[in-house]
Amino acid sequence: MFFSPLISKSDSVSAIMLKVLLALLPGIVLYVWYFGPAILVSITLASLTALGTEALMLKLRDRPIMPFLKDNSALLTAWLLALSIPPLAPWWMVVVGTAFAIAIAKHLYGGLGNNMFNPAMVGYAVLIISFPAQMTHWIAPHGMVISELTFPQQLDFIFHDVLPNSDTLDALTMATPLDTLKTHLHLDQPMRQILDMPIYGRFAGHGSEMVALGFLLGGLYLLASRIISWHIPAAFLGTLFVLAGIFHLVDPAHYAGPLFHWFAGASMLGAFFILTDPVSSPTTNNGRLIYAAGAGLLTYLIRVFGGFPDGVAFATLLMNICVPLIVLYTQPKVFGKKGSQP
Amino acid sequence: MPVGNDNMRKLYHFHGGIHPPSNKTQSTRATIARAPLPAKLVIPLHQHAGETAKPVARVGERVLKGQLIGMPDGIVSSAVHASTSGTITAIDMQLIAHPSGLPNLCATLIPDGEEEWVPRKAIDYRDHSPAGLQHLLRMAGVVGLGGAAFPSDLKLSLDRHKITTLVLNGAECEPYITCDDMLMRERAAEIVQGAEMLRFMLDAEEVLIGIEDNKPEAIASMRAAVAAGGHRRMEVIAVPTVYPGGGAKQLIRVLTGIEVAAGVRSTDKGVQCFNVATAYTVHRAFAHGEPLLSRIVTITGNVLHPRNYEVLIGTPIAELVALGGALPDTDSYIMGGPMMGFPLPSVQVPLVKATNCIIASSKKIFPPPPPVMPCIRCTRCADVCPADLQPQDLFWFAQSREFGRAQAFNLFDCIECGACSYVCPSHIxxxxxxxxxxxxxxxREHDKQLADKARVRHDYREQRIEREKQEKADKLAAREKAAQAARLAGAQPLTAQQQAEQAELETSRAHIRELAQSAVEHADEGTTK
Amino acid sequence: MLSALLVMSAIAAVLGAVLGFAAIKFHTEGNPLVDKIDDVLPQTQCGQCSYPGCKPYATAIAAGEADINRCPPGGEEGIRKLAELLGVEFKPFGEDAVPKAKSLAVIDESTCIGCTLCIQACPVDAIAGAAKQMHTVIASECTGCELCVAPCPVDCISMQVIGEKIANWKWKYPVYAMTATT
Structure with a gap:
């Protein structure tokens, strides 16, 4: 016998996750457009690994397998991780990162709904700490480097670590716009000169800024369909904008402007897809503002003053730790206990 | 936050709410019909919040329509009457409409078809004191007909609070239910007069009648009745259709802006709220001298002829279902709406004062819920919660039985409206x-009270035993002293009286030794157990 | 040197006075821990813990002489509360102490000979009656401790489990299958 309410909105975890996956598509399409199809290989690889690991863990934990495999949450983790690491990363890195994310960061914490940290970001953190060199194999956008790998050659590299005879890895890949900026600023080059390099486009990295735009589009779709609330993206991007703006105004020669920070690195992906992960983010609206503002601050600090080129992943993980406390201190006032009334 | 409306009146907003499909039009196409007299009535003696009424009719007795068969017992209680004339054939435990599926005390009445009334006495409420009117309502068995069945007379007890606003609840926000809608369409004048009587008892300044704007006919009819009756400071207000806008707290908020927190009486804030059907019943009680014997019930859902019926209290639900013509694939019956109702343990249970709607349920109308997934903390539940709670946290605490924390997170502010479950993508x-x-x-609170009582009684008993022992010992000592004094006084032979005293002394000593021995044995018994 | 001594003595005197004052002002009667433990115990006074009542058991727990899992009427919930209060690990019931359904003592009035032995045994004075008169249990006061059962010379007292009624009915913990339907 079941009890009221007897009706429910036809919605499900699986449908929500599917919508998030769909929202990633514009960004992925642009990714392929500018950087070639290698990213699809790592997304596929990550997806298969995620589903396999998920099924294995569910089996080990003696949980029903099909409903959970169909909830699309493992796929989402896989996609986010694949989009965060270089497309030319060797296959075993994708597998290790994804398996770690699903097995350790998700299932050892109790599976769907119980993980304290964003699994994709845990996977990313493991990879960047363990394999820092491979994590810099970013493909250059079309027309940036002298020789480009064909798709079969890329596959060869991903799966067999084999490059065509004539090429060296350095000629084929390049650092990210954020990384390049950091390196050149260290060499005391003026900002204007650095940004004139071909790797930079309209606001940030050539090509990568368009991918970020794609993620922004998908994010707006998520906002419009009420999958996510405005609090996290607004507070994250707002904080990043204000911080970058202030530093840029004070010393434009050494600090990139707010738009650069918005469209470089994982800002957009983080603002709309990573920080908004409901499981590992706060449940109160005020808490979301604090959480995302904190992540924005940390991201900026890590990017500008820290040792890693991008800070979204570590900012997310650090703020994940604070979530229970943030939620505890941002409990909304309940009906009738709000004070001001007519 | 005010919202726009055509009432020229500032309305307020409450947090959250949902818009489920209303499914109301099916049952509003036909007018209210009177259900035929059933062959048997089973009248529960506990139809209201509070204490069960004490049966005052005897088995085998012929009772008249409107005769008292259950006397209110205790402060929170209400009267129960014979819904028609006939013979009481049993007063025993019978299955009733309760989610537990457990039986409760009921009187079985076989109608004689005469419909012979007890003498009815109509009164002019203006000639009576509010306290006198309250007693009349209690004895007329008038309870809130919105669902909670709280005795209405108690809601009219005012302790020094000035009531500014009387809110009449005609919102009827739950899907499927249309009994208030039809009552307002067809019997608006009586409702409005009932409201006037309630206003008199409360000494309230204004009357606000809130009706959701998906009931234009009811609004028009009520407005016409207010205008025709020349009622001053009484206003029919269309409120936005949003579930649970018909919750008393939510409606009070929308109409007056006042939020009544859990555990606070609305009268403390100068507002009181009654359901429109309750106002109608109050009018019947005063203007016609009729106790609450029937009510309007919607039969809808998986039936051929969804409609509203005026049904006698105690009518088996099965009779009503037969009137509606339940379709063959009907698998259960819901009392109340789909959001807050519950499945009836049997279709034979009797209709009670709180029965506003019966929904014939089938797999098609209410499909079994999809498999439950873990909570992903998406907070859709928090977004729709009308009490501004954090349902995902409450769920967590309830699931792990952390009741203290659940209470700290305001569990008791939850009105159980079901909006959270409705939107939950994990179907929890x-x-x-x-x-x-x-x-x-x-x-637990009940157990605690019992434990505290037991502790007090135990302590008292220990003290008493201690005192008795002490008294006995003192008495003994005094006697021994006296005896010694006597011995010292001279070695004369003991008189018969002295001998008797001596013997008595010996027996009391023996008794005390025995007591001490038993205490030791008792202790032994304890340790070896 | 002298001034230092004077200052130190003055400080000592002031602090001593404050402490003395506090000791009087905030003096608590009895042992607060025992009372707190006693508060958690169900007060059936049944002696199943091997102590002659709830208070003695509470005293023993406070003194560290007794385990926290000796009180079947308190249930596992009771152990959990004690564990939380004392900051120790939860300890399940041993085999000799198993919680039973809450019940009431009922006297078969036709068999009762009015010996008053049960009245003397009842720890909460929940049995009414006098010598040579029939006795009866005041149901609302009975804690279900069973202490009256053994002393009865004619075995006319039985323990009846309190069944589920509408008045004491509770909503159950939701049970559902989290299974694949496909």
Whole structure:
């Protein structure tokens, strides 16, 4: 016998996750457009690994397998991780990162709904700490480097670590716009000169800024369909904008402007897809503002003053730790206990 | 936050709410019909919040329509009457409409078809004191007909609070239910007069009648009745259709802006709220001298002829279902709406004062819930919660039986409206968890009270035993002293009286030794157990 | 040197006075821990813990002489509360102490000979009656401790489990299958 309410909105975890996956598509399409199809290989690889690991863990934990495999949450983790690491990363890195994310960061914490940290970001953190060199194999956008790998050659590299005879890895890949900026600023080059390099486009990295735009589009779709609330993206991007703006105004020669920070690195992906992960983010609206503002601050600090080129992943993980406390201190006032009334 | 409306009146907004499909039009196409007299009535003696009424009719007795068969017992209680004339054939435990599926005390009445009334006495309420009117309502068995069945007379007891606003609840926000809608369409004048009587008893300044704007006919009819009756400071207000806008707290908020927190009486804030059907019943009680014997009930859902019927209290639900013509694939019957109702343990249970709607349920209308997934903390539940709670946290605490924390997170502010469960993408029966946690907490508080009482009684007993021992010892000592004094006084032979005293002394000593021995034995018994 | 001594003595005197004052002002009667433990115990006074009542058991727990899992009427919930109060690990019931359904003592009035032995045994004075008169249990006061059962010379007292009624009915913990339907 079941009890009221007897009706429910036809919605499900699986449908929500599917919508998030769909929202990633514009960004992925642009990714392929500018950087070639290698990213699809790592997304596929990550997806298969995620589903396999998920099924294995569910089996080990003696949980029903099909409903959970169909909830699309493992796929989402896989996609986010694949989009965060270089497309030319060797296959075993994708597998290790994804398996770690699903097995350790998700299932050892109790599976769907119980993980304290964003699994994709845990996977990313493991990879960047363990394999820092491979994590810099970013493909250059079309027309940036002298020789480009064909798709079969890329596959060869991903799966067999084999490059065509004539090429060296350095000629084929390049650092990210954020990384390049950091390196050149260290060499005391003026900002204007650095940004004139071909790797930079309209606001940030050539090509990568368009991918970020794609993620922004998908994010707006998520906002419009009420999958996510405005609090996290607004507070994250707002904080990043204000911080970058202030530093840029004070010393434009050494600090990139707010738009650069918005469209470089994982800002957009983080603002709309990573920080908004409901499981590992706060449940109160005020808490979301604090959480995302904190992540924005940390991201900026890590990017500008820290040792890693991008800070979204570590900012997310650090703020994940604070979530229970943030939620505890941002409990909304309940009906009738709000004070001001007519 | 005011919202726009055509009432020229500032309305307020409450947090959250949902818009489920209303499914109301099916049952409003036909007018209210009178259900035929059933062959048997089973009248529960506990149809209201509070104490069960004390049966005052005898088995085998012929009772008249409107005759008292259950006397209010205790402060929170109400009267129960014979719904028609006939013979009481049993007063025993019978299955009733309760989610537990447990039986309760009921009177079985076989109607004689005469419909012979007890003498009825109509009164002019203006000639009576509010306290006198309250007693009349109590004895007329008038309870809130919105669903909670709280005795209405108690809601009219005012302790020094000035009531500014009387809110009449005609919102009827739950899907499927249309009994108030039809009552307002067809019997608006009586409702409005009932409201006037309630206003008199409360000494309230204004009357606000809130009706959701998906009931234009009811609004028009009520407005016409207010205008025709020349009622001053009484206003029919169309409120936005949003579930649970018909919750008393929510309606009071929308109409007056006042939020009544859990555990606070609305009268403390100068507002009181009654259901429109209750106002109608109050009018019947005063203007016609009729106790509450029938009510309007919607039969809808998986039936051929969804409609509203005026049904006698105690009518088996099966009779009503037959009138509606339940379709063959009907698998259960819901009392109340789909959001807050519950499945009846049997279709034979009697209709009670709180029965506003019966929905024939089938797999097609209410498909079994999809498999439950873990909570992903998406907070859709928090977005729709009309009490501004954090349902995902309450769920967590209830699930892990952390009742203290659930209470600290305002579990008892939950009105169990079900909006959270409605939107949950993981299909978690959230309200079910809250009901579980609430009744566990209540049970614990009850146990605690019992324990405290037992402790007091035990302490008292220990003290008493101690005192008795002391008294006995003192008495003994005094006697021994006296005896010694006597011995010292001279070695004369003991008189017969002295001998008797001596013997008595010996027996009391023996008794005390025995007592001491038994105490030791008792202790032994304890340790070896 | 002298001034230092004076200052130190003055400080000592002031602090001593404050402490002395506090000791009087905030003096608590009895042992607060025992009372707190006693508060958690169900007060059935049944002696199943091997102590002659709830208070003695509470005293023993406070003194560290007794385990926290000796009180079947308190249930596992009771152990959990004690564990939380004392900051120790939860300890399940041993095999000799198993919680039973809450019940009431009922006297078969036709068999009762009015010996008053049960009245003397009842720890909460829940049995009414006098010598040579029939006795009866005041149901609302009975804690279900069973202490009256053994002394009865004619075995006319039985323990009846309190069944589920509408008045004491509780909503159950939601149970559902989290299974694949496909």
């Amino acid at each position: 029966p959230l309200v079910q968890y809250y009901r579980f946690a609430k009744s566990e907490i209540h049970a």
